[in-house]
Amino acid sequence: MRSPSSRIPPGLPYALRFLVARLAPVTAVVIVLRVGQAQGIIHIPAVWLAISAVLSITLLVAVRVVYSKYDLQRRAARLGAVLPPSWEGKSIGNIDLLQYGIERWKNGYIGDGFWEKCEELGGIHSVTLFGELMYVTTDANIIKAMLATQFEEFVKGDRFGETMNDVLGEGVFNADGDLWKFHRTMTRPYFTKDRISHFDMFDRHADLAIRKMKERFRDGRALDFQELVSRFTLDSATEFLFGNCVHSLMNDLPYAYNDRRSPQIAQTASSASTTFSQAFTGVQEALAVRLRIGWSWIFAEMFKDTTRKHMEVVSAYVQPIIEEALRKKRSAIGKDEKVTEDEETLLDHLVKKTEDPTILHDETLNIMIAGRDTTAATLTLAVYLLCLYPEAFNKLRAEIMEKIGPKQMPGFDDIRNMKYLRAVINETLRLYPIVPFNVRVPTHDTTVPNPDPSQPPIFVPADINLAYSVFMMHRRKDYWGPDAAYFDPERFLDERLNKYFTGNPFIFLPFNAGPRICLGQQFAYNEMSFFLIRLLQHFSHMELDLDAQPPEARPPPEWANDEGHRGKEKISPKVHLTLYVQGGLWVKMTEADRDD
Template sequence: MPSLTSRLFGPGFSPVFWWILSQLTPAAIIVVAARVLHSFDIIHIPTILVALTSLLSIPLLRVVRVLFRRWSVGRRAARMGAVLPPSWDGQKFGNMDLVKIGMEGWKKGYPGDGFWTNSQVDKMVGLHSVTLLGDTMYVATDANILKTILATQFHEFEKGDHFKYAMQDVLGEGVFNADGWHQIELIHFIFISRFHRAMTRPYFTRDRISHFEMFDRHADFAIKKMKAHFQNGHALDFQDLISRFTLDSATEFLFGQCVHSLKYDLPYAYNDRPSPAVATAAKGAAARFAEAFSEVQDGLAFRLRVGWTWAFQEVWKGRTDVHMEVVDTYLQPILEEAVKKNRSLVAKPEKEAEDDDDETLLDHLVKQTQDPKVLHDETLNIMIAGRDTTAATLTFAVYLLCLYPHVFQKLRAEVIEKIGPTQLPNFDDIRTMKYLRAVINETLRLYPIVPFNVRVATKDTTIPNPNASKPPIFVPAGTAVTYSVFMMHRRKDYWGPDALHFDPDRFVDERLNKYFTGNPFIFLPFNAGPRICLGQQFAYNEMSFFLIRLLQNFSHMELDLNAQSPDSRPPPEWLNHEGHRGKEKIFPKTHLTLYVLGGLWVKMTEAEREEL
């Protein structure tokens, strides 16, 4: 477990260390000055007065810094011919009331409640700023702003020191936590950022992303588990099952060996208690690994919500420590075996040529480096992405198919027509299924995998003004631009008057050209620019394949709302809201990715034998 010192200061002095140092500097100066004056018999200041002055200097300096920053930012903005965004201001000191609103929105509200949507923020379309405890951040949902920070001015924005430090004990220096595009860190970028993506990008070729035989083995096992559960009259938590499917697929794709999380008993609903033998069955290593994975992400999400104060809240015990021990215990032997395998191949190059077709992503990474930390960080980063993002999208896709039976029937008709009731789909089959892609895209539009994200300006710069007739917006160096794909995907000015409603046809009818084709940055479920998701096509193939197999085997699906625990049901006040929020039957929540609170409980009807 990390010590107090490492938690606050971290290796190489963390951003928290520098923040502490900057806050304590005036107090330290006062104490030192008082000692000097006393030692030279110039003046003796009572100890109590020195102590009080030192304590008061900390908030006073904070206020002075905030005022000076406002003055400085205003002058720098004027020199660049730019303006500042509208500001959302609270009623209490340090905007503590806004901090409370943000935290309550995250804990109890709908995604986006708090900083993204309320009566005051709704008037500031596309961009506003909010200052919490003296730190200012920008909040954006404007497509041109997202295009700027993710693509056209990508080199001027990074994830930032505070983000990387909060993620450090989990993501390390992996591909999703690596920065280094600005001039001061150019060498770091060459050896870290490019290196990480260069290691993984060549592996995601058409042959590698079309592992349909692997998908089929795991999908077949998952569907058999589902049928057995339904035949015994039980509702099923589809979110749990599909997370196991993606974990098994991801670990086989990554390591060449599956964790077999699907072989363990599926959970039962809160109102459907299993026999004592099942209820007390010991969890396997894979199940503990999967649970630890989820707990780790909850801890990371909390840190991002509370900002730099997380380090003080985790002085004695880190939120991720115990869970990362479980993850590392599972991961370490696999990494050591991969290194050993590579060394034996190097000793016998003819064997390497023979086995190249069976090369896993980890085998590929080991060829690039055998640094244990790099291998650990890369595999963990990719595993998190490979498991949770695909599982989340499939969970919400099945939820929407249950909620909209006519979409289910239309999609199933396409599956039977294009593929047949039992045939195994291939890469070309999936490419021809336009409605299937439309259903997936519409799911990603309403429930994007990573709903909220952040970039930090590396220097004074500007971004487009949402009001095109006005000057650009000034972004001071070090300012975080927090953006929400979730909120942007639901903007009526981008997607039309029905933007808040689920309708896959918008991706195949005239609305596609009217809204999306001319402005593709209004749809960013996989990010954009140089950091676009490396596994995008792999994810599309995996999601498409599983949905095809699911609809081949089941002719009807529905939500079992009685199986949902009461504390995971949407609050009654949501019914008063426009669009999909008013129709929700589940509670969407977010850590690093979206998920359904309490699971997605469903029942399905098997397809008739004659049809199969």
């Protein structure tokens, strides 16, 4: 298994490789000039030697840019294709566009920056930053081609793998080709059948979460629902994966910044579970920064690994559990010790397929990231929307009372029969898909459908990043109607479902699509549905406590003038690997009369 403490800074080898490639022509110029000086052929002062070296870099970049445009046009013509529109900045290397994109990521709304030009430029455009070409798209047919119909032509790519390797390693989300197929084949059987034990597990953790909520609300205080539900999903994920719960819900919850009566949380409460949870979040935030600044992250981390200290904590928790699972497997050989299918954890299942500790470490960590953050973020945003739209809250609670009642534990059939509950979750995932941005890389020169079907296909050169945004696609009016930017669960129940979605299902991709579609999709729906049912059984009213929201996490006043849900935001949604609410989601709730 990889040791986080012993690895060299991840940016160093990539940065050295980059510098060697870029400086080789300069070195060649210097060598030629120096040899010429030594032979008496060239007479040039040292200062002009240095100037010549610098100018050779500028000349090389200019030649590369001019030749690249010519070469792309030639290769596109060979395939009977055209190039997409290009977004050009006003400075050399489009530095102004890079600065604008980073500033909008930090201070703007989701989708601000490079994605703003998609509608204006027809659903796909190119942008070149420091000589590196990338495509950006929100077109459903192009995304369908990448994820499904032309799946074999598009991969995650070496660059994505290098960026994520020291965290995701060789796990399923970072793998391509045969390695991805191996992971997929190894994991798929575990997700093909619903397990009753999942609902028992959800109930135990939901019960503790709701008890802690009631304690806080009875004291007249607000609660950060995002923090609480992240602990619920972390405890569920670790028990699901390992049969070894991290018990993060046992620790004290944070208090609002303006709560002057809040007791001092004992530092002893910052147990291994709190440390693990913080490290788990920290490592994802570090990866998010890498993704946002692109290939230049290699220079930022030439001498410091921003994920190392977090990964040391995560691995210290995961490694002993994996070693124990392997020990149990080996000791059980030849003995009549059987674990029922419903009692089997995912790790129990995986050790049947491999004893490689690195593969087991990477795979479980990959699935833990997916299982904890995506579900927690969706539940957080669902509660946020139910607070904003009390009519939706009342309708959902009425369905729960009618179908299940105030006390009964929901089961598989109950959840399947609750159409409005599924509509609320789907509409939450439509407005806030948990992985809003993603990327694929073509393995060779290819084409994708042109958003204008009357025109030739779009040429996509090999090895460039083709970034796509499900978030932006989910809010396109031509796909979802004139009210696409507004919250309305009824769109998944009325005539709009057939008008927009049924004939073009690739306009709704909260769980990816094609061969890489999320294996845990039904598990996530079950977990989210179960928790929402339990929540509304116990609480008859919920509202946002905007005073408890940290000032720096409140939406800027100018958003109020914008169209759609952006103009209604009371919080600031942000992105690391997945969506989250900046500063937490602070709420208050009213307990229900459960005898009613």
